[in-house]
Amino acid sequence: MYNNIKFISADEAVKVVKSGDHIHFSSVASAPQVLIQALCRRGDAGELHDVHIHHLHTEGPAPYTDAKYEGVFFHQAFFVGGNVRKGVQAGYADYIPIFLSETQKLYRSGVLPCDVAMIQVCPPDKHGFVSLGTSVDATLAAIECAKTVIAVVNKNVPRSWGQAIIPLSDIDLFVEDNTPLEPATFTAPNEIETAIGINCANLIEDGACLQMGIGAIPNAVLAQLGNHKDLGIHTEMFADGVLPLVEKGVINGRNKKTDKGKMVSTFLMGSQTVYDFIDDNPMVAMMDVGYTNDPYVIAQNPKTTAINSALQVDITGQVCADSLGTKFYSGVGGQIDFTYGASLSEGGKAIIAMPSVTNKGISKIAPVLTSGAGVVTTRNHIHWLVTEYGAVDLYGKSLQERAKAIISIAHPDHREELDRAAFERFGPHYHFVG
Numbered sequence: 001m002y003n004n005i006k007f008i009s010a011d012e013a014v015k016v017v018k019s020g021d022h023i024h025f026s027s028v029a030s031a032p033q034v035l036i037q038a039l040c041r042r043g044d045a046g047e048l049h050d051v052h053i054h055h056l057h058t059e060g061p062a063p064y065t066d067a068k069y070e071g072v073f074f075h076q077a078f079f080v081g082g083n084v085r086k087g088v089q090a091g092y093a094d095y096i097p098i099f100l101s102e103t104q105k106l107y108r109s110g111v112l113p114c115d116v117a118m119i120q121v122c123p124p125d126k127h128g129f130v131s132l133g134t135s136v137d138a139t140l141a142a143i144e145c146a147k148t149v150i151a152v153v154n155k156n157v158p159r160s161w162g163q164a165i166i167p168l169s170d171i172d173l174f175v176e177d178n179t180p181l182e183p184a185t186f187t188a189p190n191e192i193e194t195a196i197g198i199n200c201a202n203l204i205e206d207g208a209c210l211q212m213g214i215g216a217i218p219n220a221v222l223a224q225l226g227n228h229k230d231l232g233i234h235t236e237m238f239a240d241g242v243l244p245l246v247e248k249g250v251i252n253g254r255n256k257k258t259d260k261g262k263m264v265s266t267f268l269m270g271s272q273t274v275y276d277f278i279d280d281n282p283m284v285a286m287m288d289v290g291y292t293n294d295p296y297v298i299a300q301n302p303k304t305t306a307i308n309s310a311l312q313v314d315i316t317g318q319v320c321a322d323s324l325g326t327k328f329y330s331g332v333g334g335q336i337d338f339t340y341g342a343s344l345s346e347g348g349k350a351i352i353a354m355p356s357v358t359n360k361g362i363s364k365i366a367p368v369l370t371s372g373a374g375v376v377t378t379r380n381h382i383h384w385l386v387t388e389y390g391a392v393d394l395y396g397k398s399l400q401e402r403a404k405a406i407i408s409i410a411h412p413d414h415r416e417e418l419d420r421a422a423f424e425r426f427g428p429h430y431h432f433v434g
Contacts, residue, residue, distance in 0.1 A: 024142035059182035101293035162285035189220035298341025319377035326372030367421035
């Protein structure tokens with residue numbers, strides 16, 4: 001199909017992998033499934049052992065974490081997504097704790113070797129350039145450092161701009177596969193999530209530069225911003241929720257100081273509508289994660305407002321966002337990158353937003369974090385905490401002051417218990433919230 005490219009089969013391409021190699025997969029929607037399947041066939045044939053697999057979150061199957069591949073593949077990813085969570089918790093797979101901003105540094109510094117990078121790209125243009133589409137993140141660093149780069153050329157990969165554009169000369173082996181990218185769908189926000197969205201939206205000023213993740217709460221926030229003006233995007237990822245605001249002119253990047261007028265991201269996850277939106281769109285700059293998640297780059301835009309979530313928060317403001325006790329659930333991700341960057345921004349706001357209770361009615365605000373829980377955002381980093389019951393600013397507050405503030409937005413059924421725990425912890429000078 002492309003005159004200047006010699007294609008080989010996926011099975012032939014993965015023959016370059018040797019036992020003991022370290023492999024990088026492109027992320028999220030761009031996980032190269034045709035190569036993953038071929039690699040697993042080599043594993044089934046007993047041809048490989050001790051192959052280390054690295055990536056950020058990926059959508060779609062992750063069969064290399066199955067118990068049957070113990071001793072064959074060793075997953076050591078930078079994030080624990082739903083498709084690998086069972087394997088990580090069972091010990092057949094593993095996780096490398098790392099700030100998202102530094103995932104690229106693992107490769108570029110040589111701390112983590114990269115023998116083979118497996119990526120997806122769009123078809124080449126007339127100048128011999130392809131695009132990484134929805135996954136730049138640490139993939140660009142992997143391409144720079146890998147001994148061998150295998151690219152799946154896929155007509156469904158959007159031609160995104162920014163640092164996603166690479167020359168064909170960066171690629172060693174080519175495989176053609178036109179499987180559609182993995183889509184992600186999200187449920188409509190429920191009543192609690194909508195209330196959280198309203199509370200967050202009330203903190204967002206006109207001219208703010210936004211970072212938020214995926215899921216019901218970010219979508220609930222975005223749904224409340226229709227009457228805002230001149231919002232910008234500098235984020236690690238975005239999804240469908242931003243598109244109505246772009247179409248309405250609410251998101252235009254006019255107030256940004258860096259990348260003025262552009263939506264900056266490092267990876268994407270959403271429906272085909274999002275992938276179509278970024279295709280050949282100069283308004284969107286897909287950039288290296290070392291740029292998007294650098295706190296000092298983030299801080300350059302005024303009114304940077306970062307909205308992230310949590311699994312549990314204690315009454316001093318320690319935020320657990322990666323584990324349920326000792327069981328790893330996700331990862332550090334970019335929460336600290338953006339929490340710190342937003343706090344340094346002129347007029348910026350760092351927000352942690354979560355429901356007050358779990359689906360089982362257990363309070364997500366606790367006297368102390370569950371034993372084994374990891375602190376992602378420290379009590380020194382946290383600023384705003386938001387639940388469906390309100391928003392409190394903890395910056396500059398003492399331990400007792402912040403305990404009272406945090407408890408005031410806990411679920412009413414749990415406030416008395418939390419108040420008593422705070423009194424027992426802090427002594428007679430602590431007064432009940434009531």
